[in-house]
Amino acid sequence: MSQLPVWTVAALQDDLLTATNDLDRLQGLLTHACETLIERFSGAAGHINLLIQDKPPEAVGCVRLSGAIDHLGGAMTALQFQDMASQLIHHTHTRLRHCADQLGVLSFGSEDGDEALIVAAPLRPNPVTQSEMDAGSVELF
Amino acid sequence: MHTILAVDDSASMRQMVSFTLKSAGYTVVEAVDGQDALEKSVSRDFDLVITDQNMPRMDGISLTRKLRESPHFKNTPILILTTESSDEMKQSGRSAGATGWMVKPFDPTKLLEVIKKVTR
Numbered sequence: 001m002s003q004l005p006v007w008t009v010a011a012l013q014d015d016l017l018t019a020t021n022d023l024d025r026l027q028g029l030l031t032h033a034c035e036t037l038i039e040r041f042s043g044a045a046g047h048i049n050l051l052i053q054d055k056p057p058e059a060v061g062c063v064r065l066s067g068a069i070d071h072l073g074g075a076m077t078a079l080q081f082q083d084m085a086s087q088l089i090h091h092t093h094t095r096l097r098h099c100a101d102q103l104g105v106l107s108f109g110s111e112d113g114d115e116a117l118i119v120a121a122p123l124r125p126n127p128v129t130q131s132e133m134d135a136g137s138v139e140l141f
Numbered sequence: 142m143h144t145i146l147a148v149d150d151s152a153s154m155r156q157m158v159s160f161t162l163k164s165a166g167y168t169v170v171e172a173v174d175g176q177d178a179l180e181k182s183v184s185r186d187f188d189l190v191i192t193d194q195n196m197p198r199m200d201g202i203s204l205t206r207k208l209r210e211s212p213h214f215k216n217t218p219i220l221i222l223t224t225e226s227s228d229e230m231k232q233s234g235r236s237a238g239a240t241g242w243m244v245k246p247f248d249p250t251k252l253l254e255v256i257k258k259v260t261r
Contacts, residue, residue: 034153042160049164073249076157080246083151084224087195127195128224136226136244138255141235 009107016100023093027086034082041079045072077135084128091126094119143188143260144168148178148204149222150196154245158191158222161249162256175199179207186213189260194223194230202230202237209238218259222247 048069052062101118130136145167147158159169170187172178174196182190190208194201201221208214218240223230226244234242240259243252 031153035156038153038156038160042156045160045164073161076161077246077248079157080154083149083154083245086151087224129226130224130245133246135246135248135251138241138243138251139231140241140255140259141239 004107006107009103013100013103013107016096016103020093020096020100023089023096027089027093030082030085030089034079037079038076041072041075045069048072078133081133084130087128088126091122091128094122142166142168143256144170144185145256146170146172146178146181146187146190146192148172148175148190148192148196148201150174150193154193158247158252161247161252165253165256167256175201175204175207178204182208182211182214187217189256190214190217190219191222192219194221194225194234202233202239205234205237205239220255220259222252 048065052065055062057063057066097119098121105118145162147155147162147169148171149155149158150173155171155173159171162169170181170185172181175192176198178190178192179199190204192201192204199207201223205219205221208217208219219238220241220243221234221239222243222245224245225231231242241255243255
């Protein structure tokens, strides 16, 4: 690290911090979008349930509306991408922030107490290993 | 109808679990992490606990262990609903006293089937 010019290290650190700020904004956008979608889906399902209540389940309209409820249930499974994305973003954010802080200390030297300012690297590998949104397994002990 | 304690630090996950359970007629109490769940479990009993694993302050496995220490929760079903799918983690959940392990994302219909089975 000592062979790299200070301005190169500073630029690298700056890039890493910019990336972490972008991840923060992405996290906020995803959360907001997902909360709105859940609210809308829940509202639609509530309206459908009101329409079919007190009617015989075999009525033509009820069968179709029940199908719509099933579609909303499927959407609910897919919407859980936000929880996984959020964990992935948090993990990556922490790792990048750790790299940026380490670069700072390595290149500009450390003073007493600087170590405490370095964001710790994640202790465990990324907890999200899913690569698709199919429903996960269920195991009863 | 049963009362279920739903524990997750993600607000959107709590919303989705609550919506699924309330649509099926269950009463739902939400907690934002294991510590919050533990505090809520002091003042009332629940018929089922559904908890995430990775949460600040107290994770799902630690919550399970703590709840099992209480005579009120000795036989209460506890489901861990998490993104974690490693065998080691599942084994830890089982040793702590969890009733089952569900990997996210959950399918609402499947979740309701499992709840019906474990609360029978």
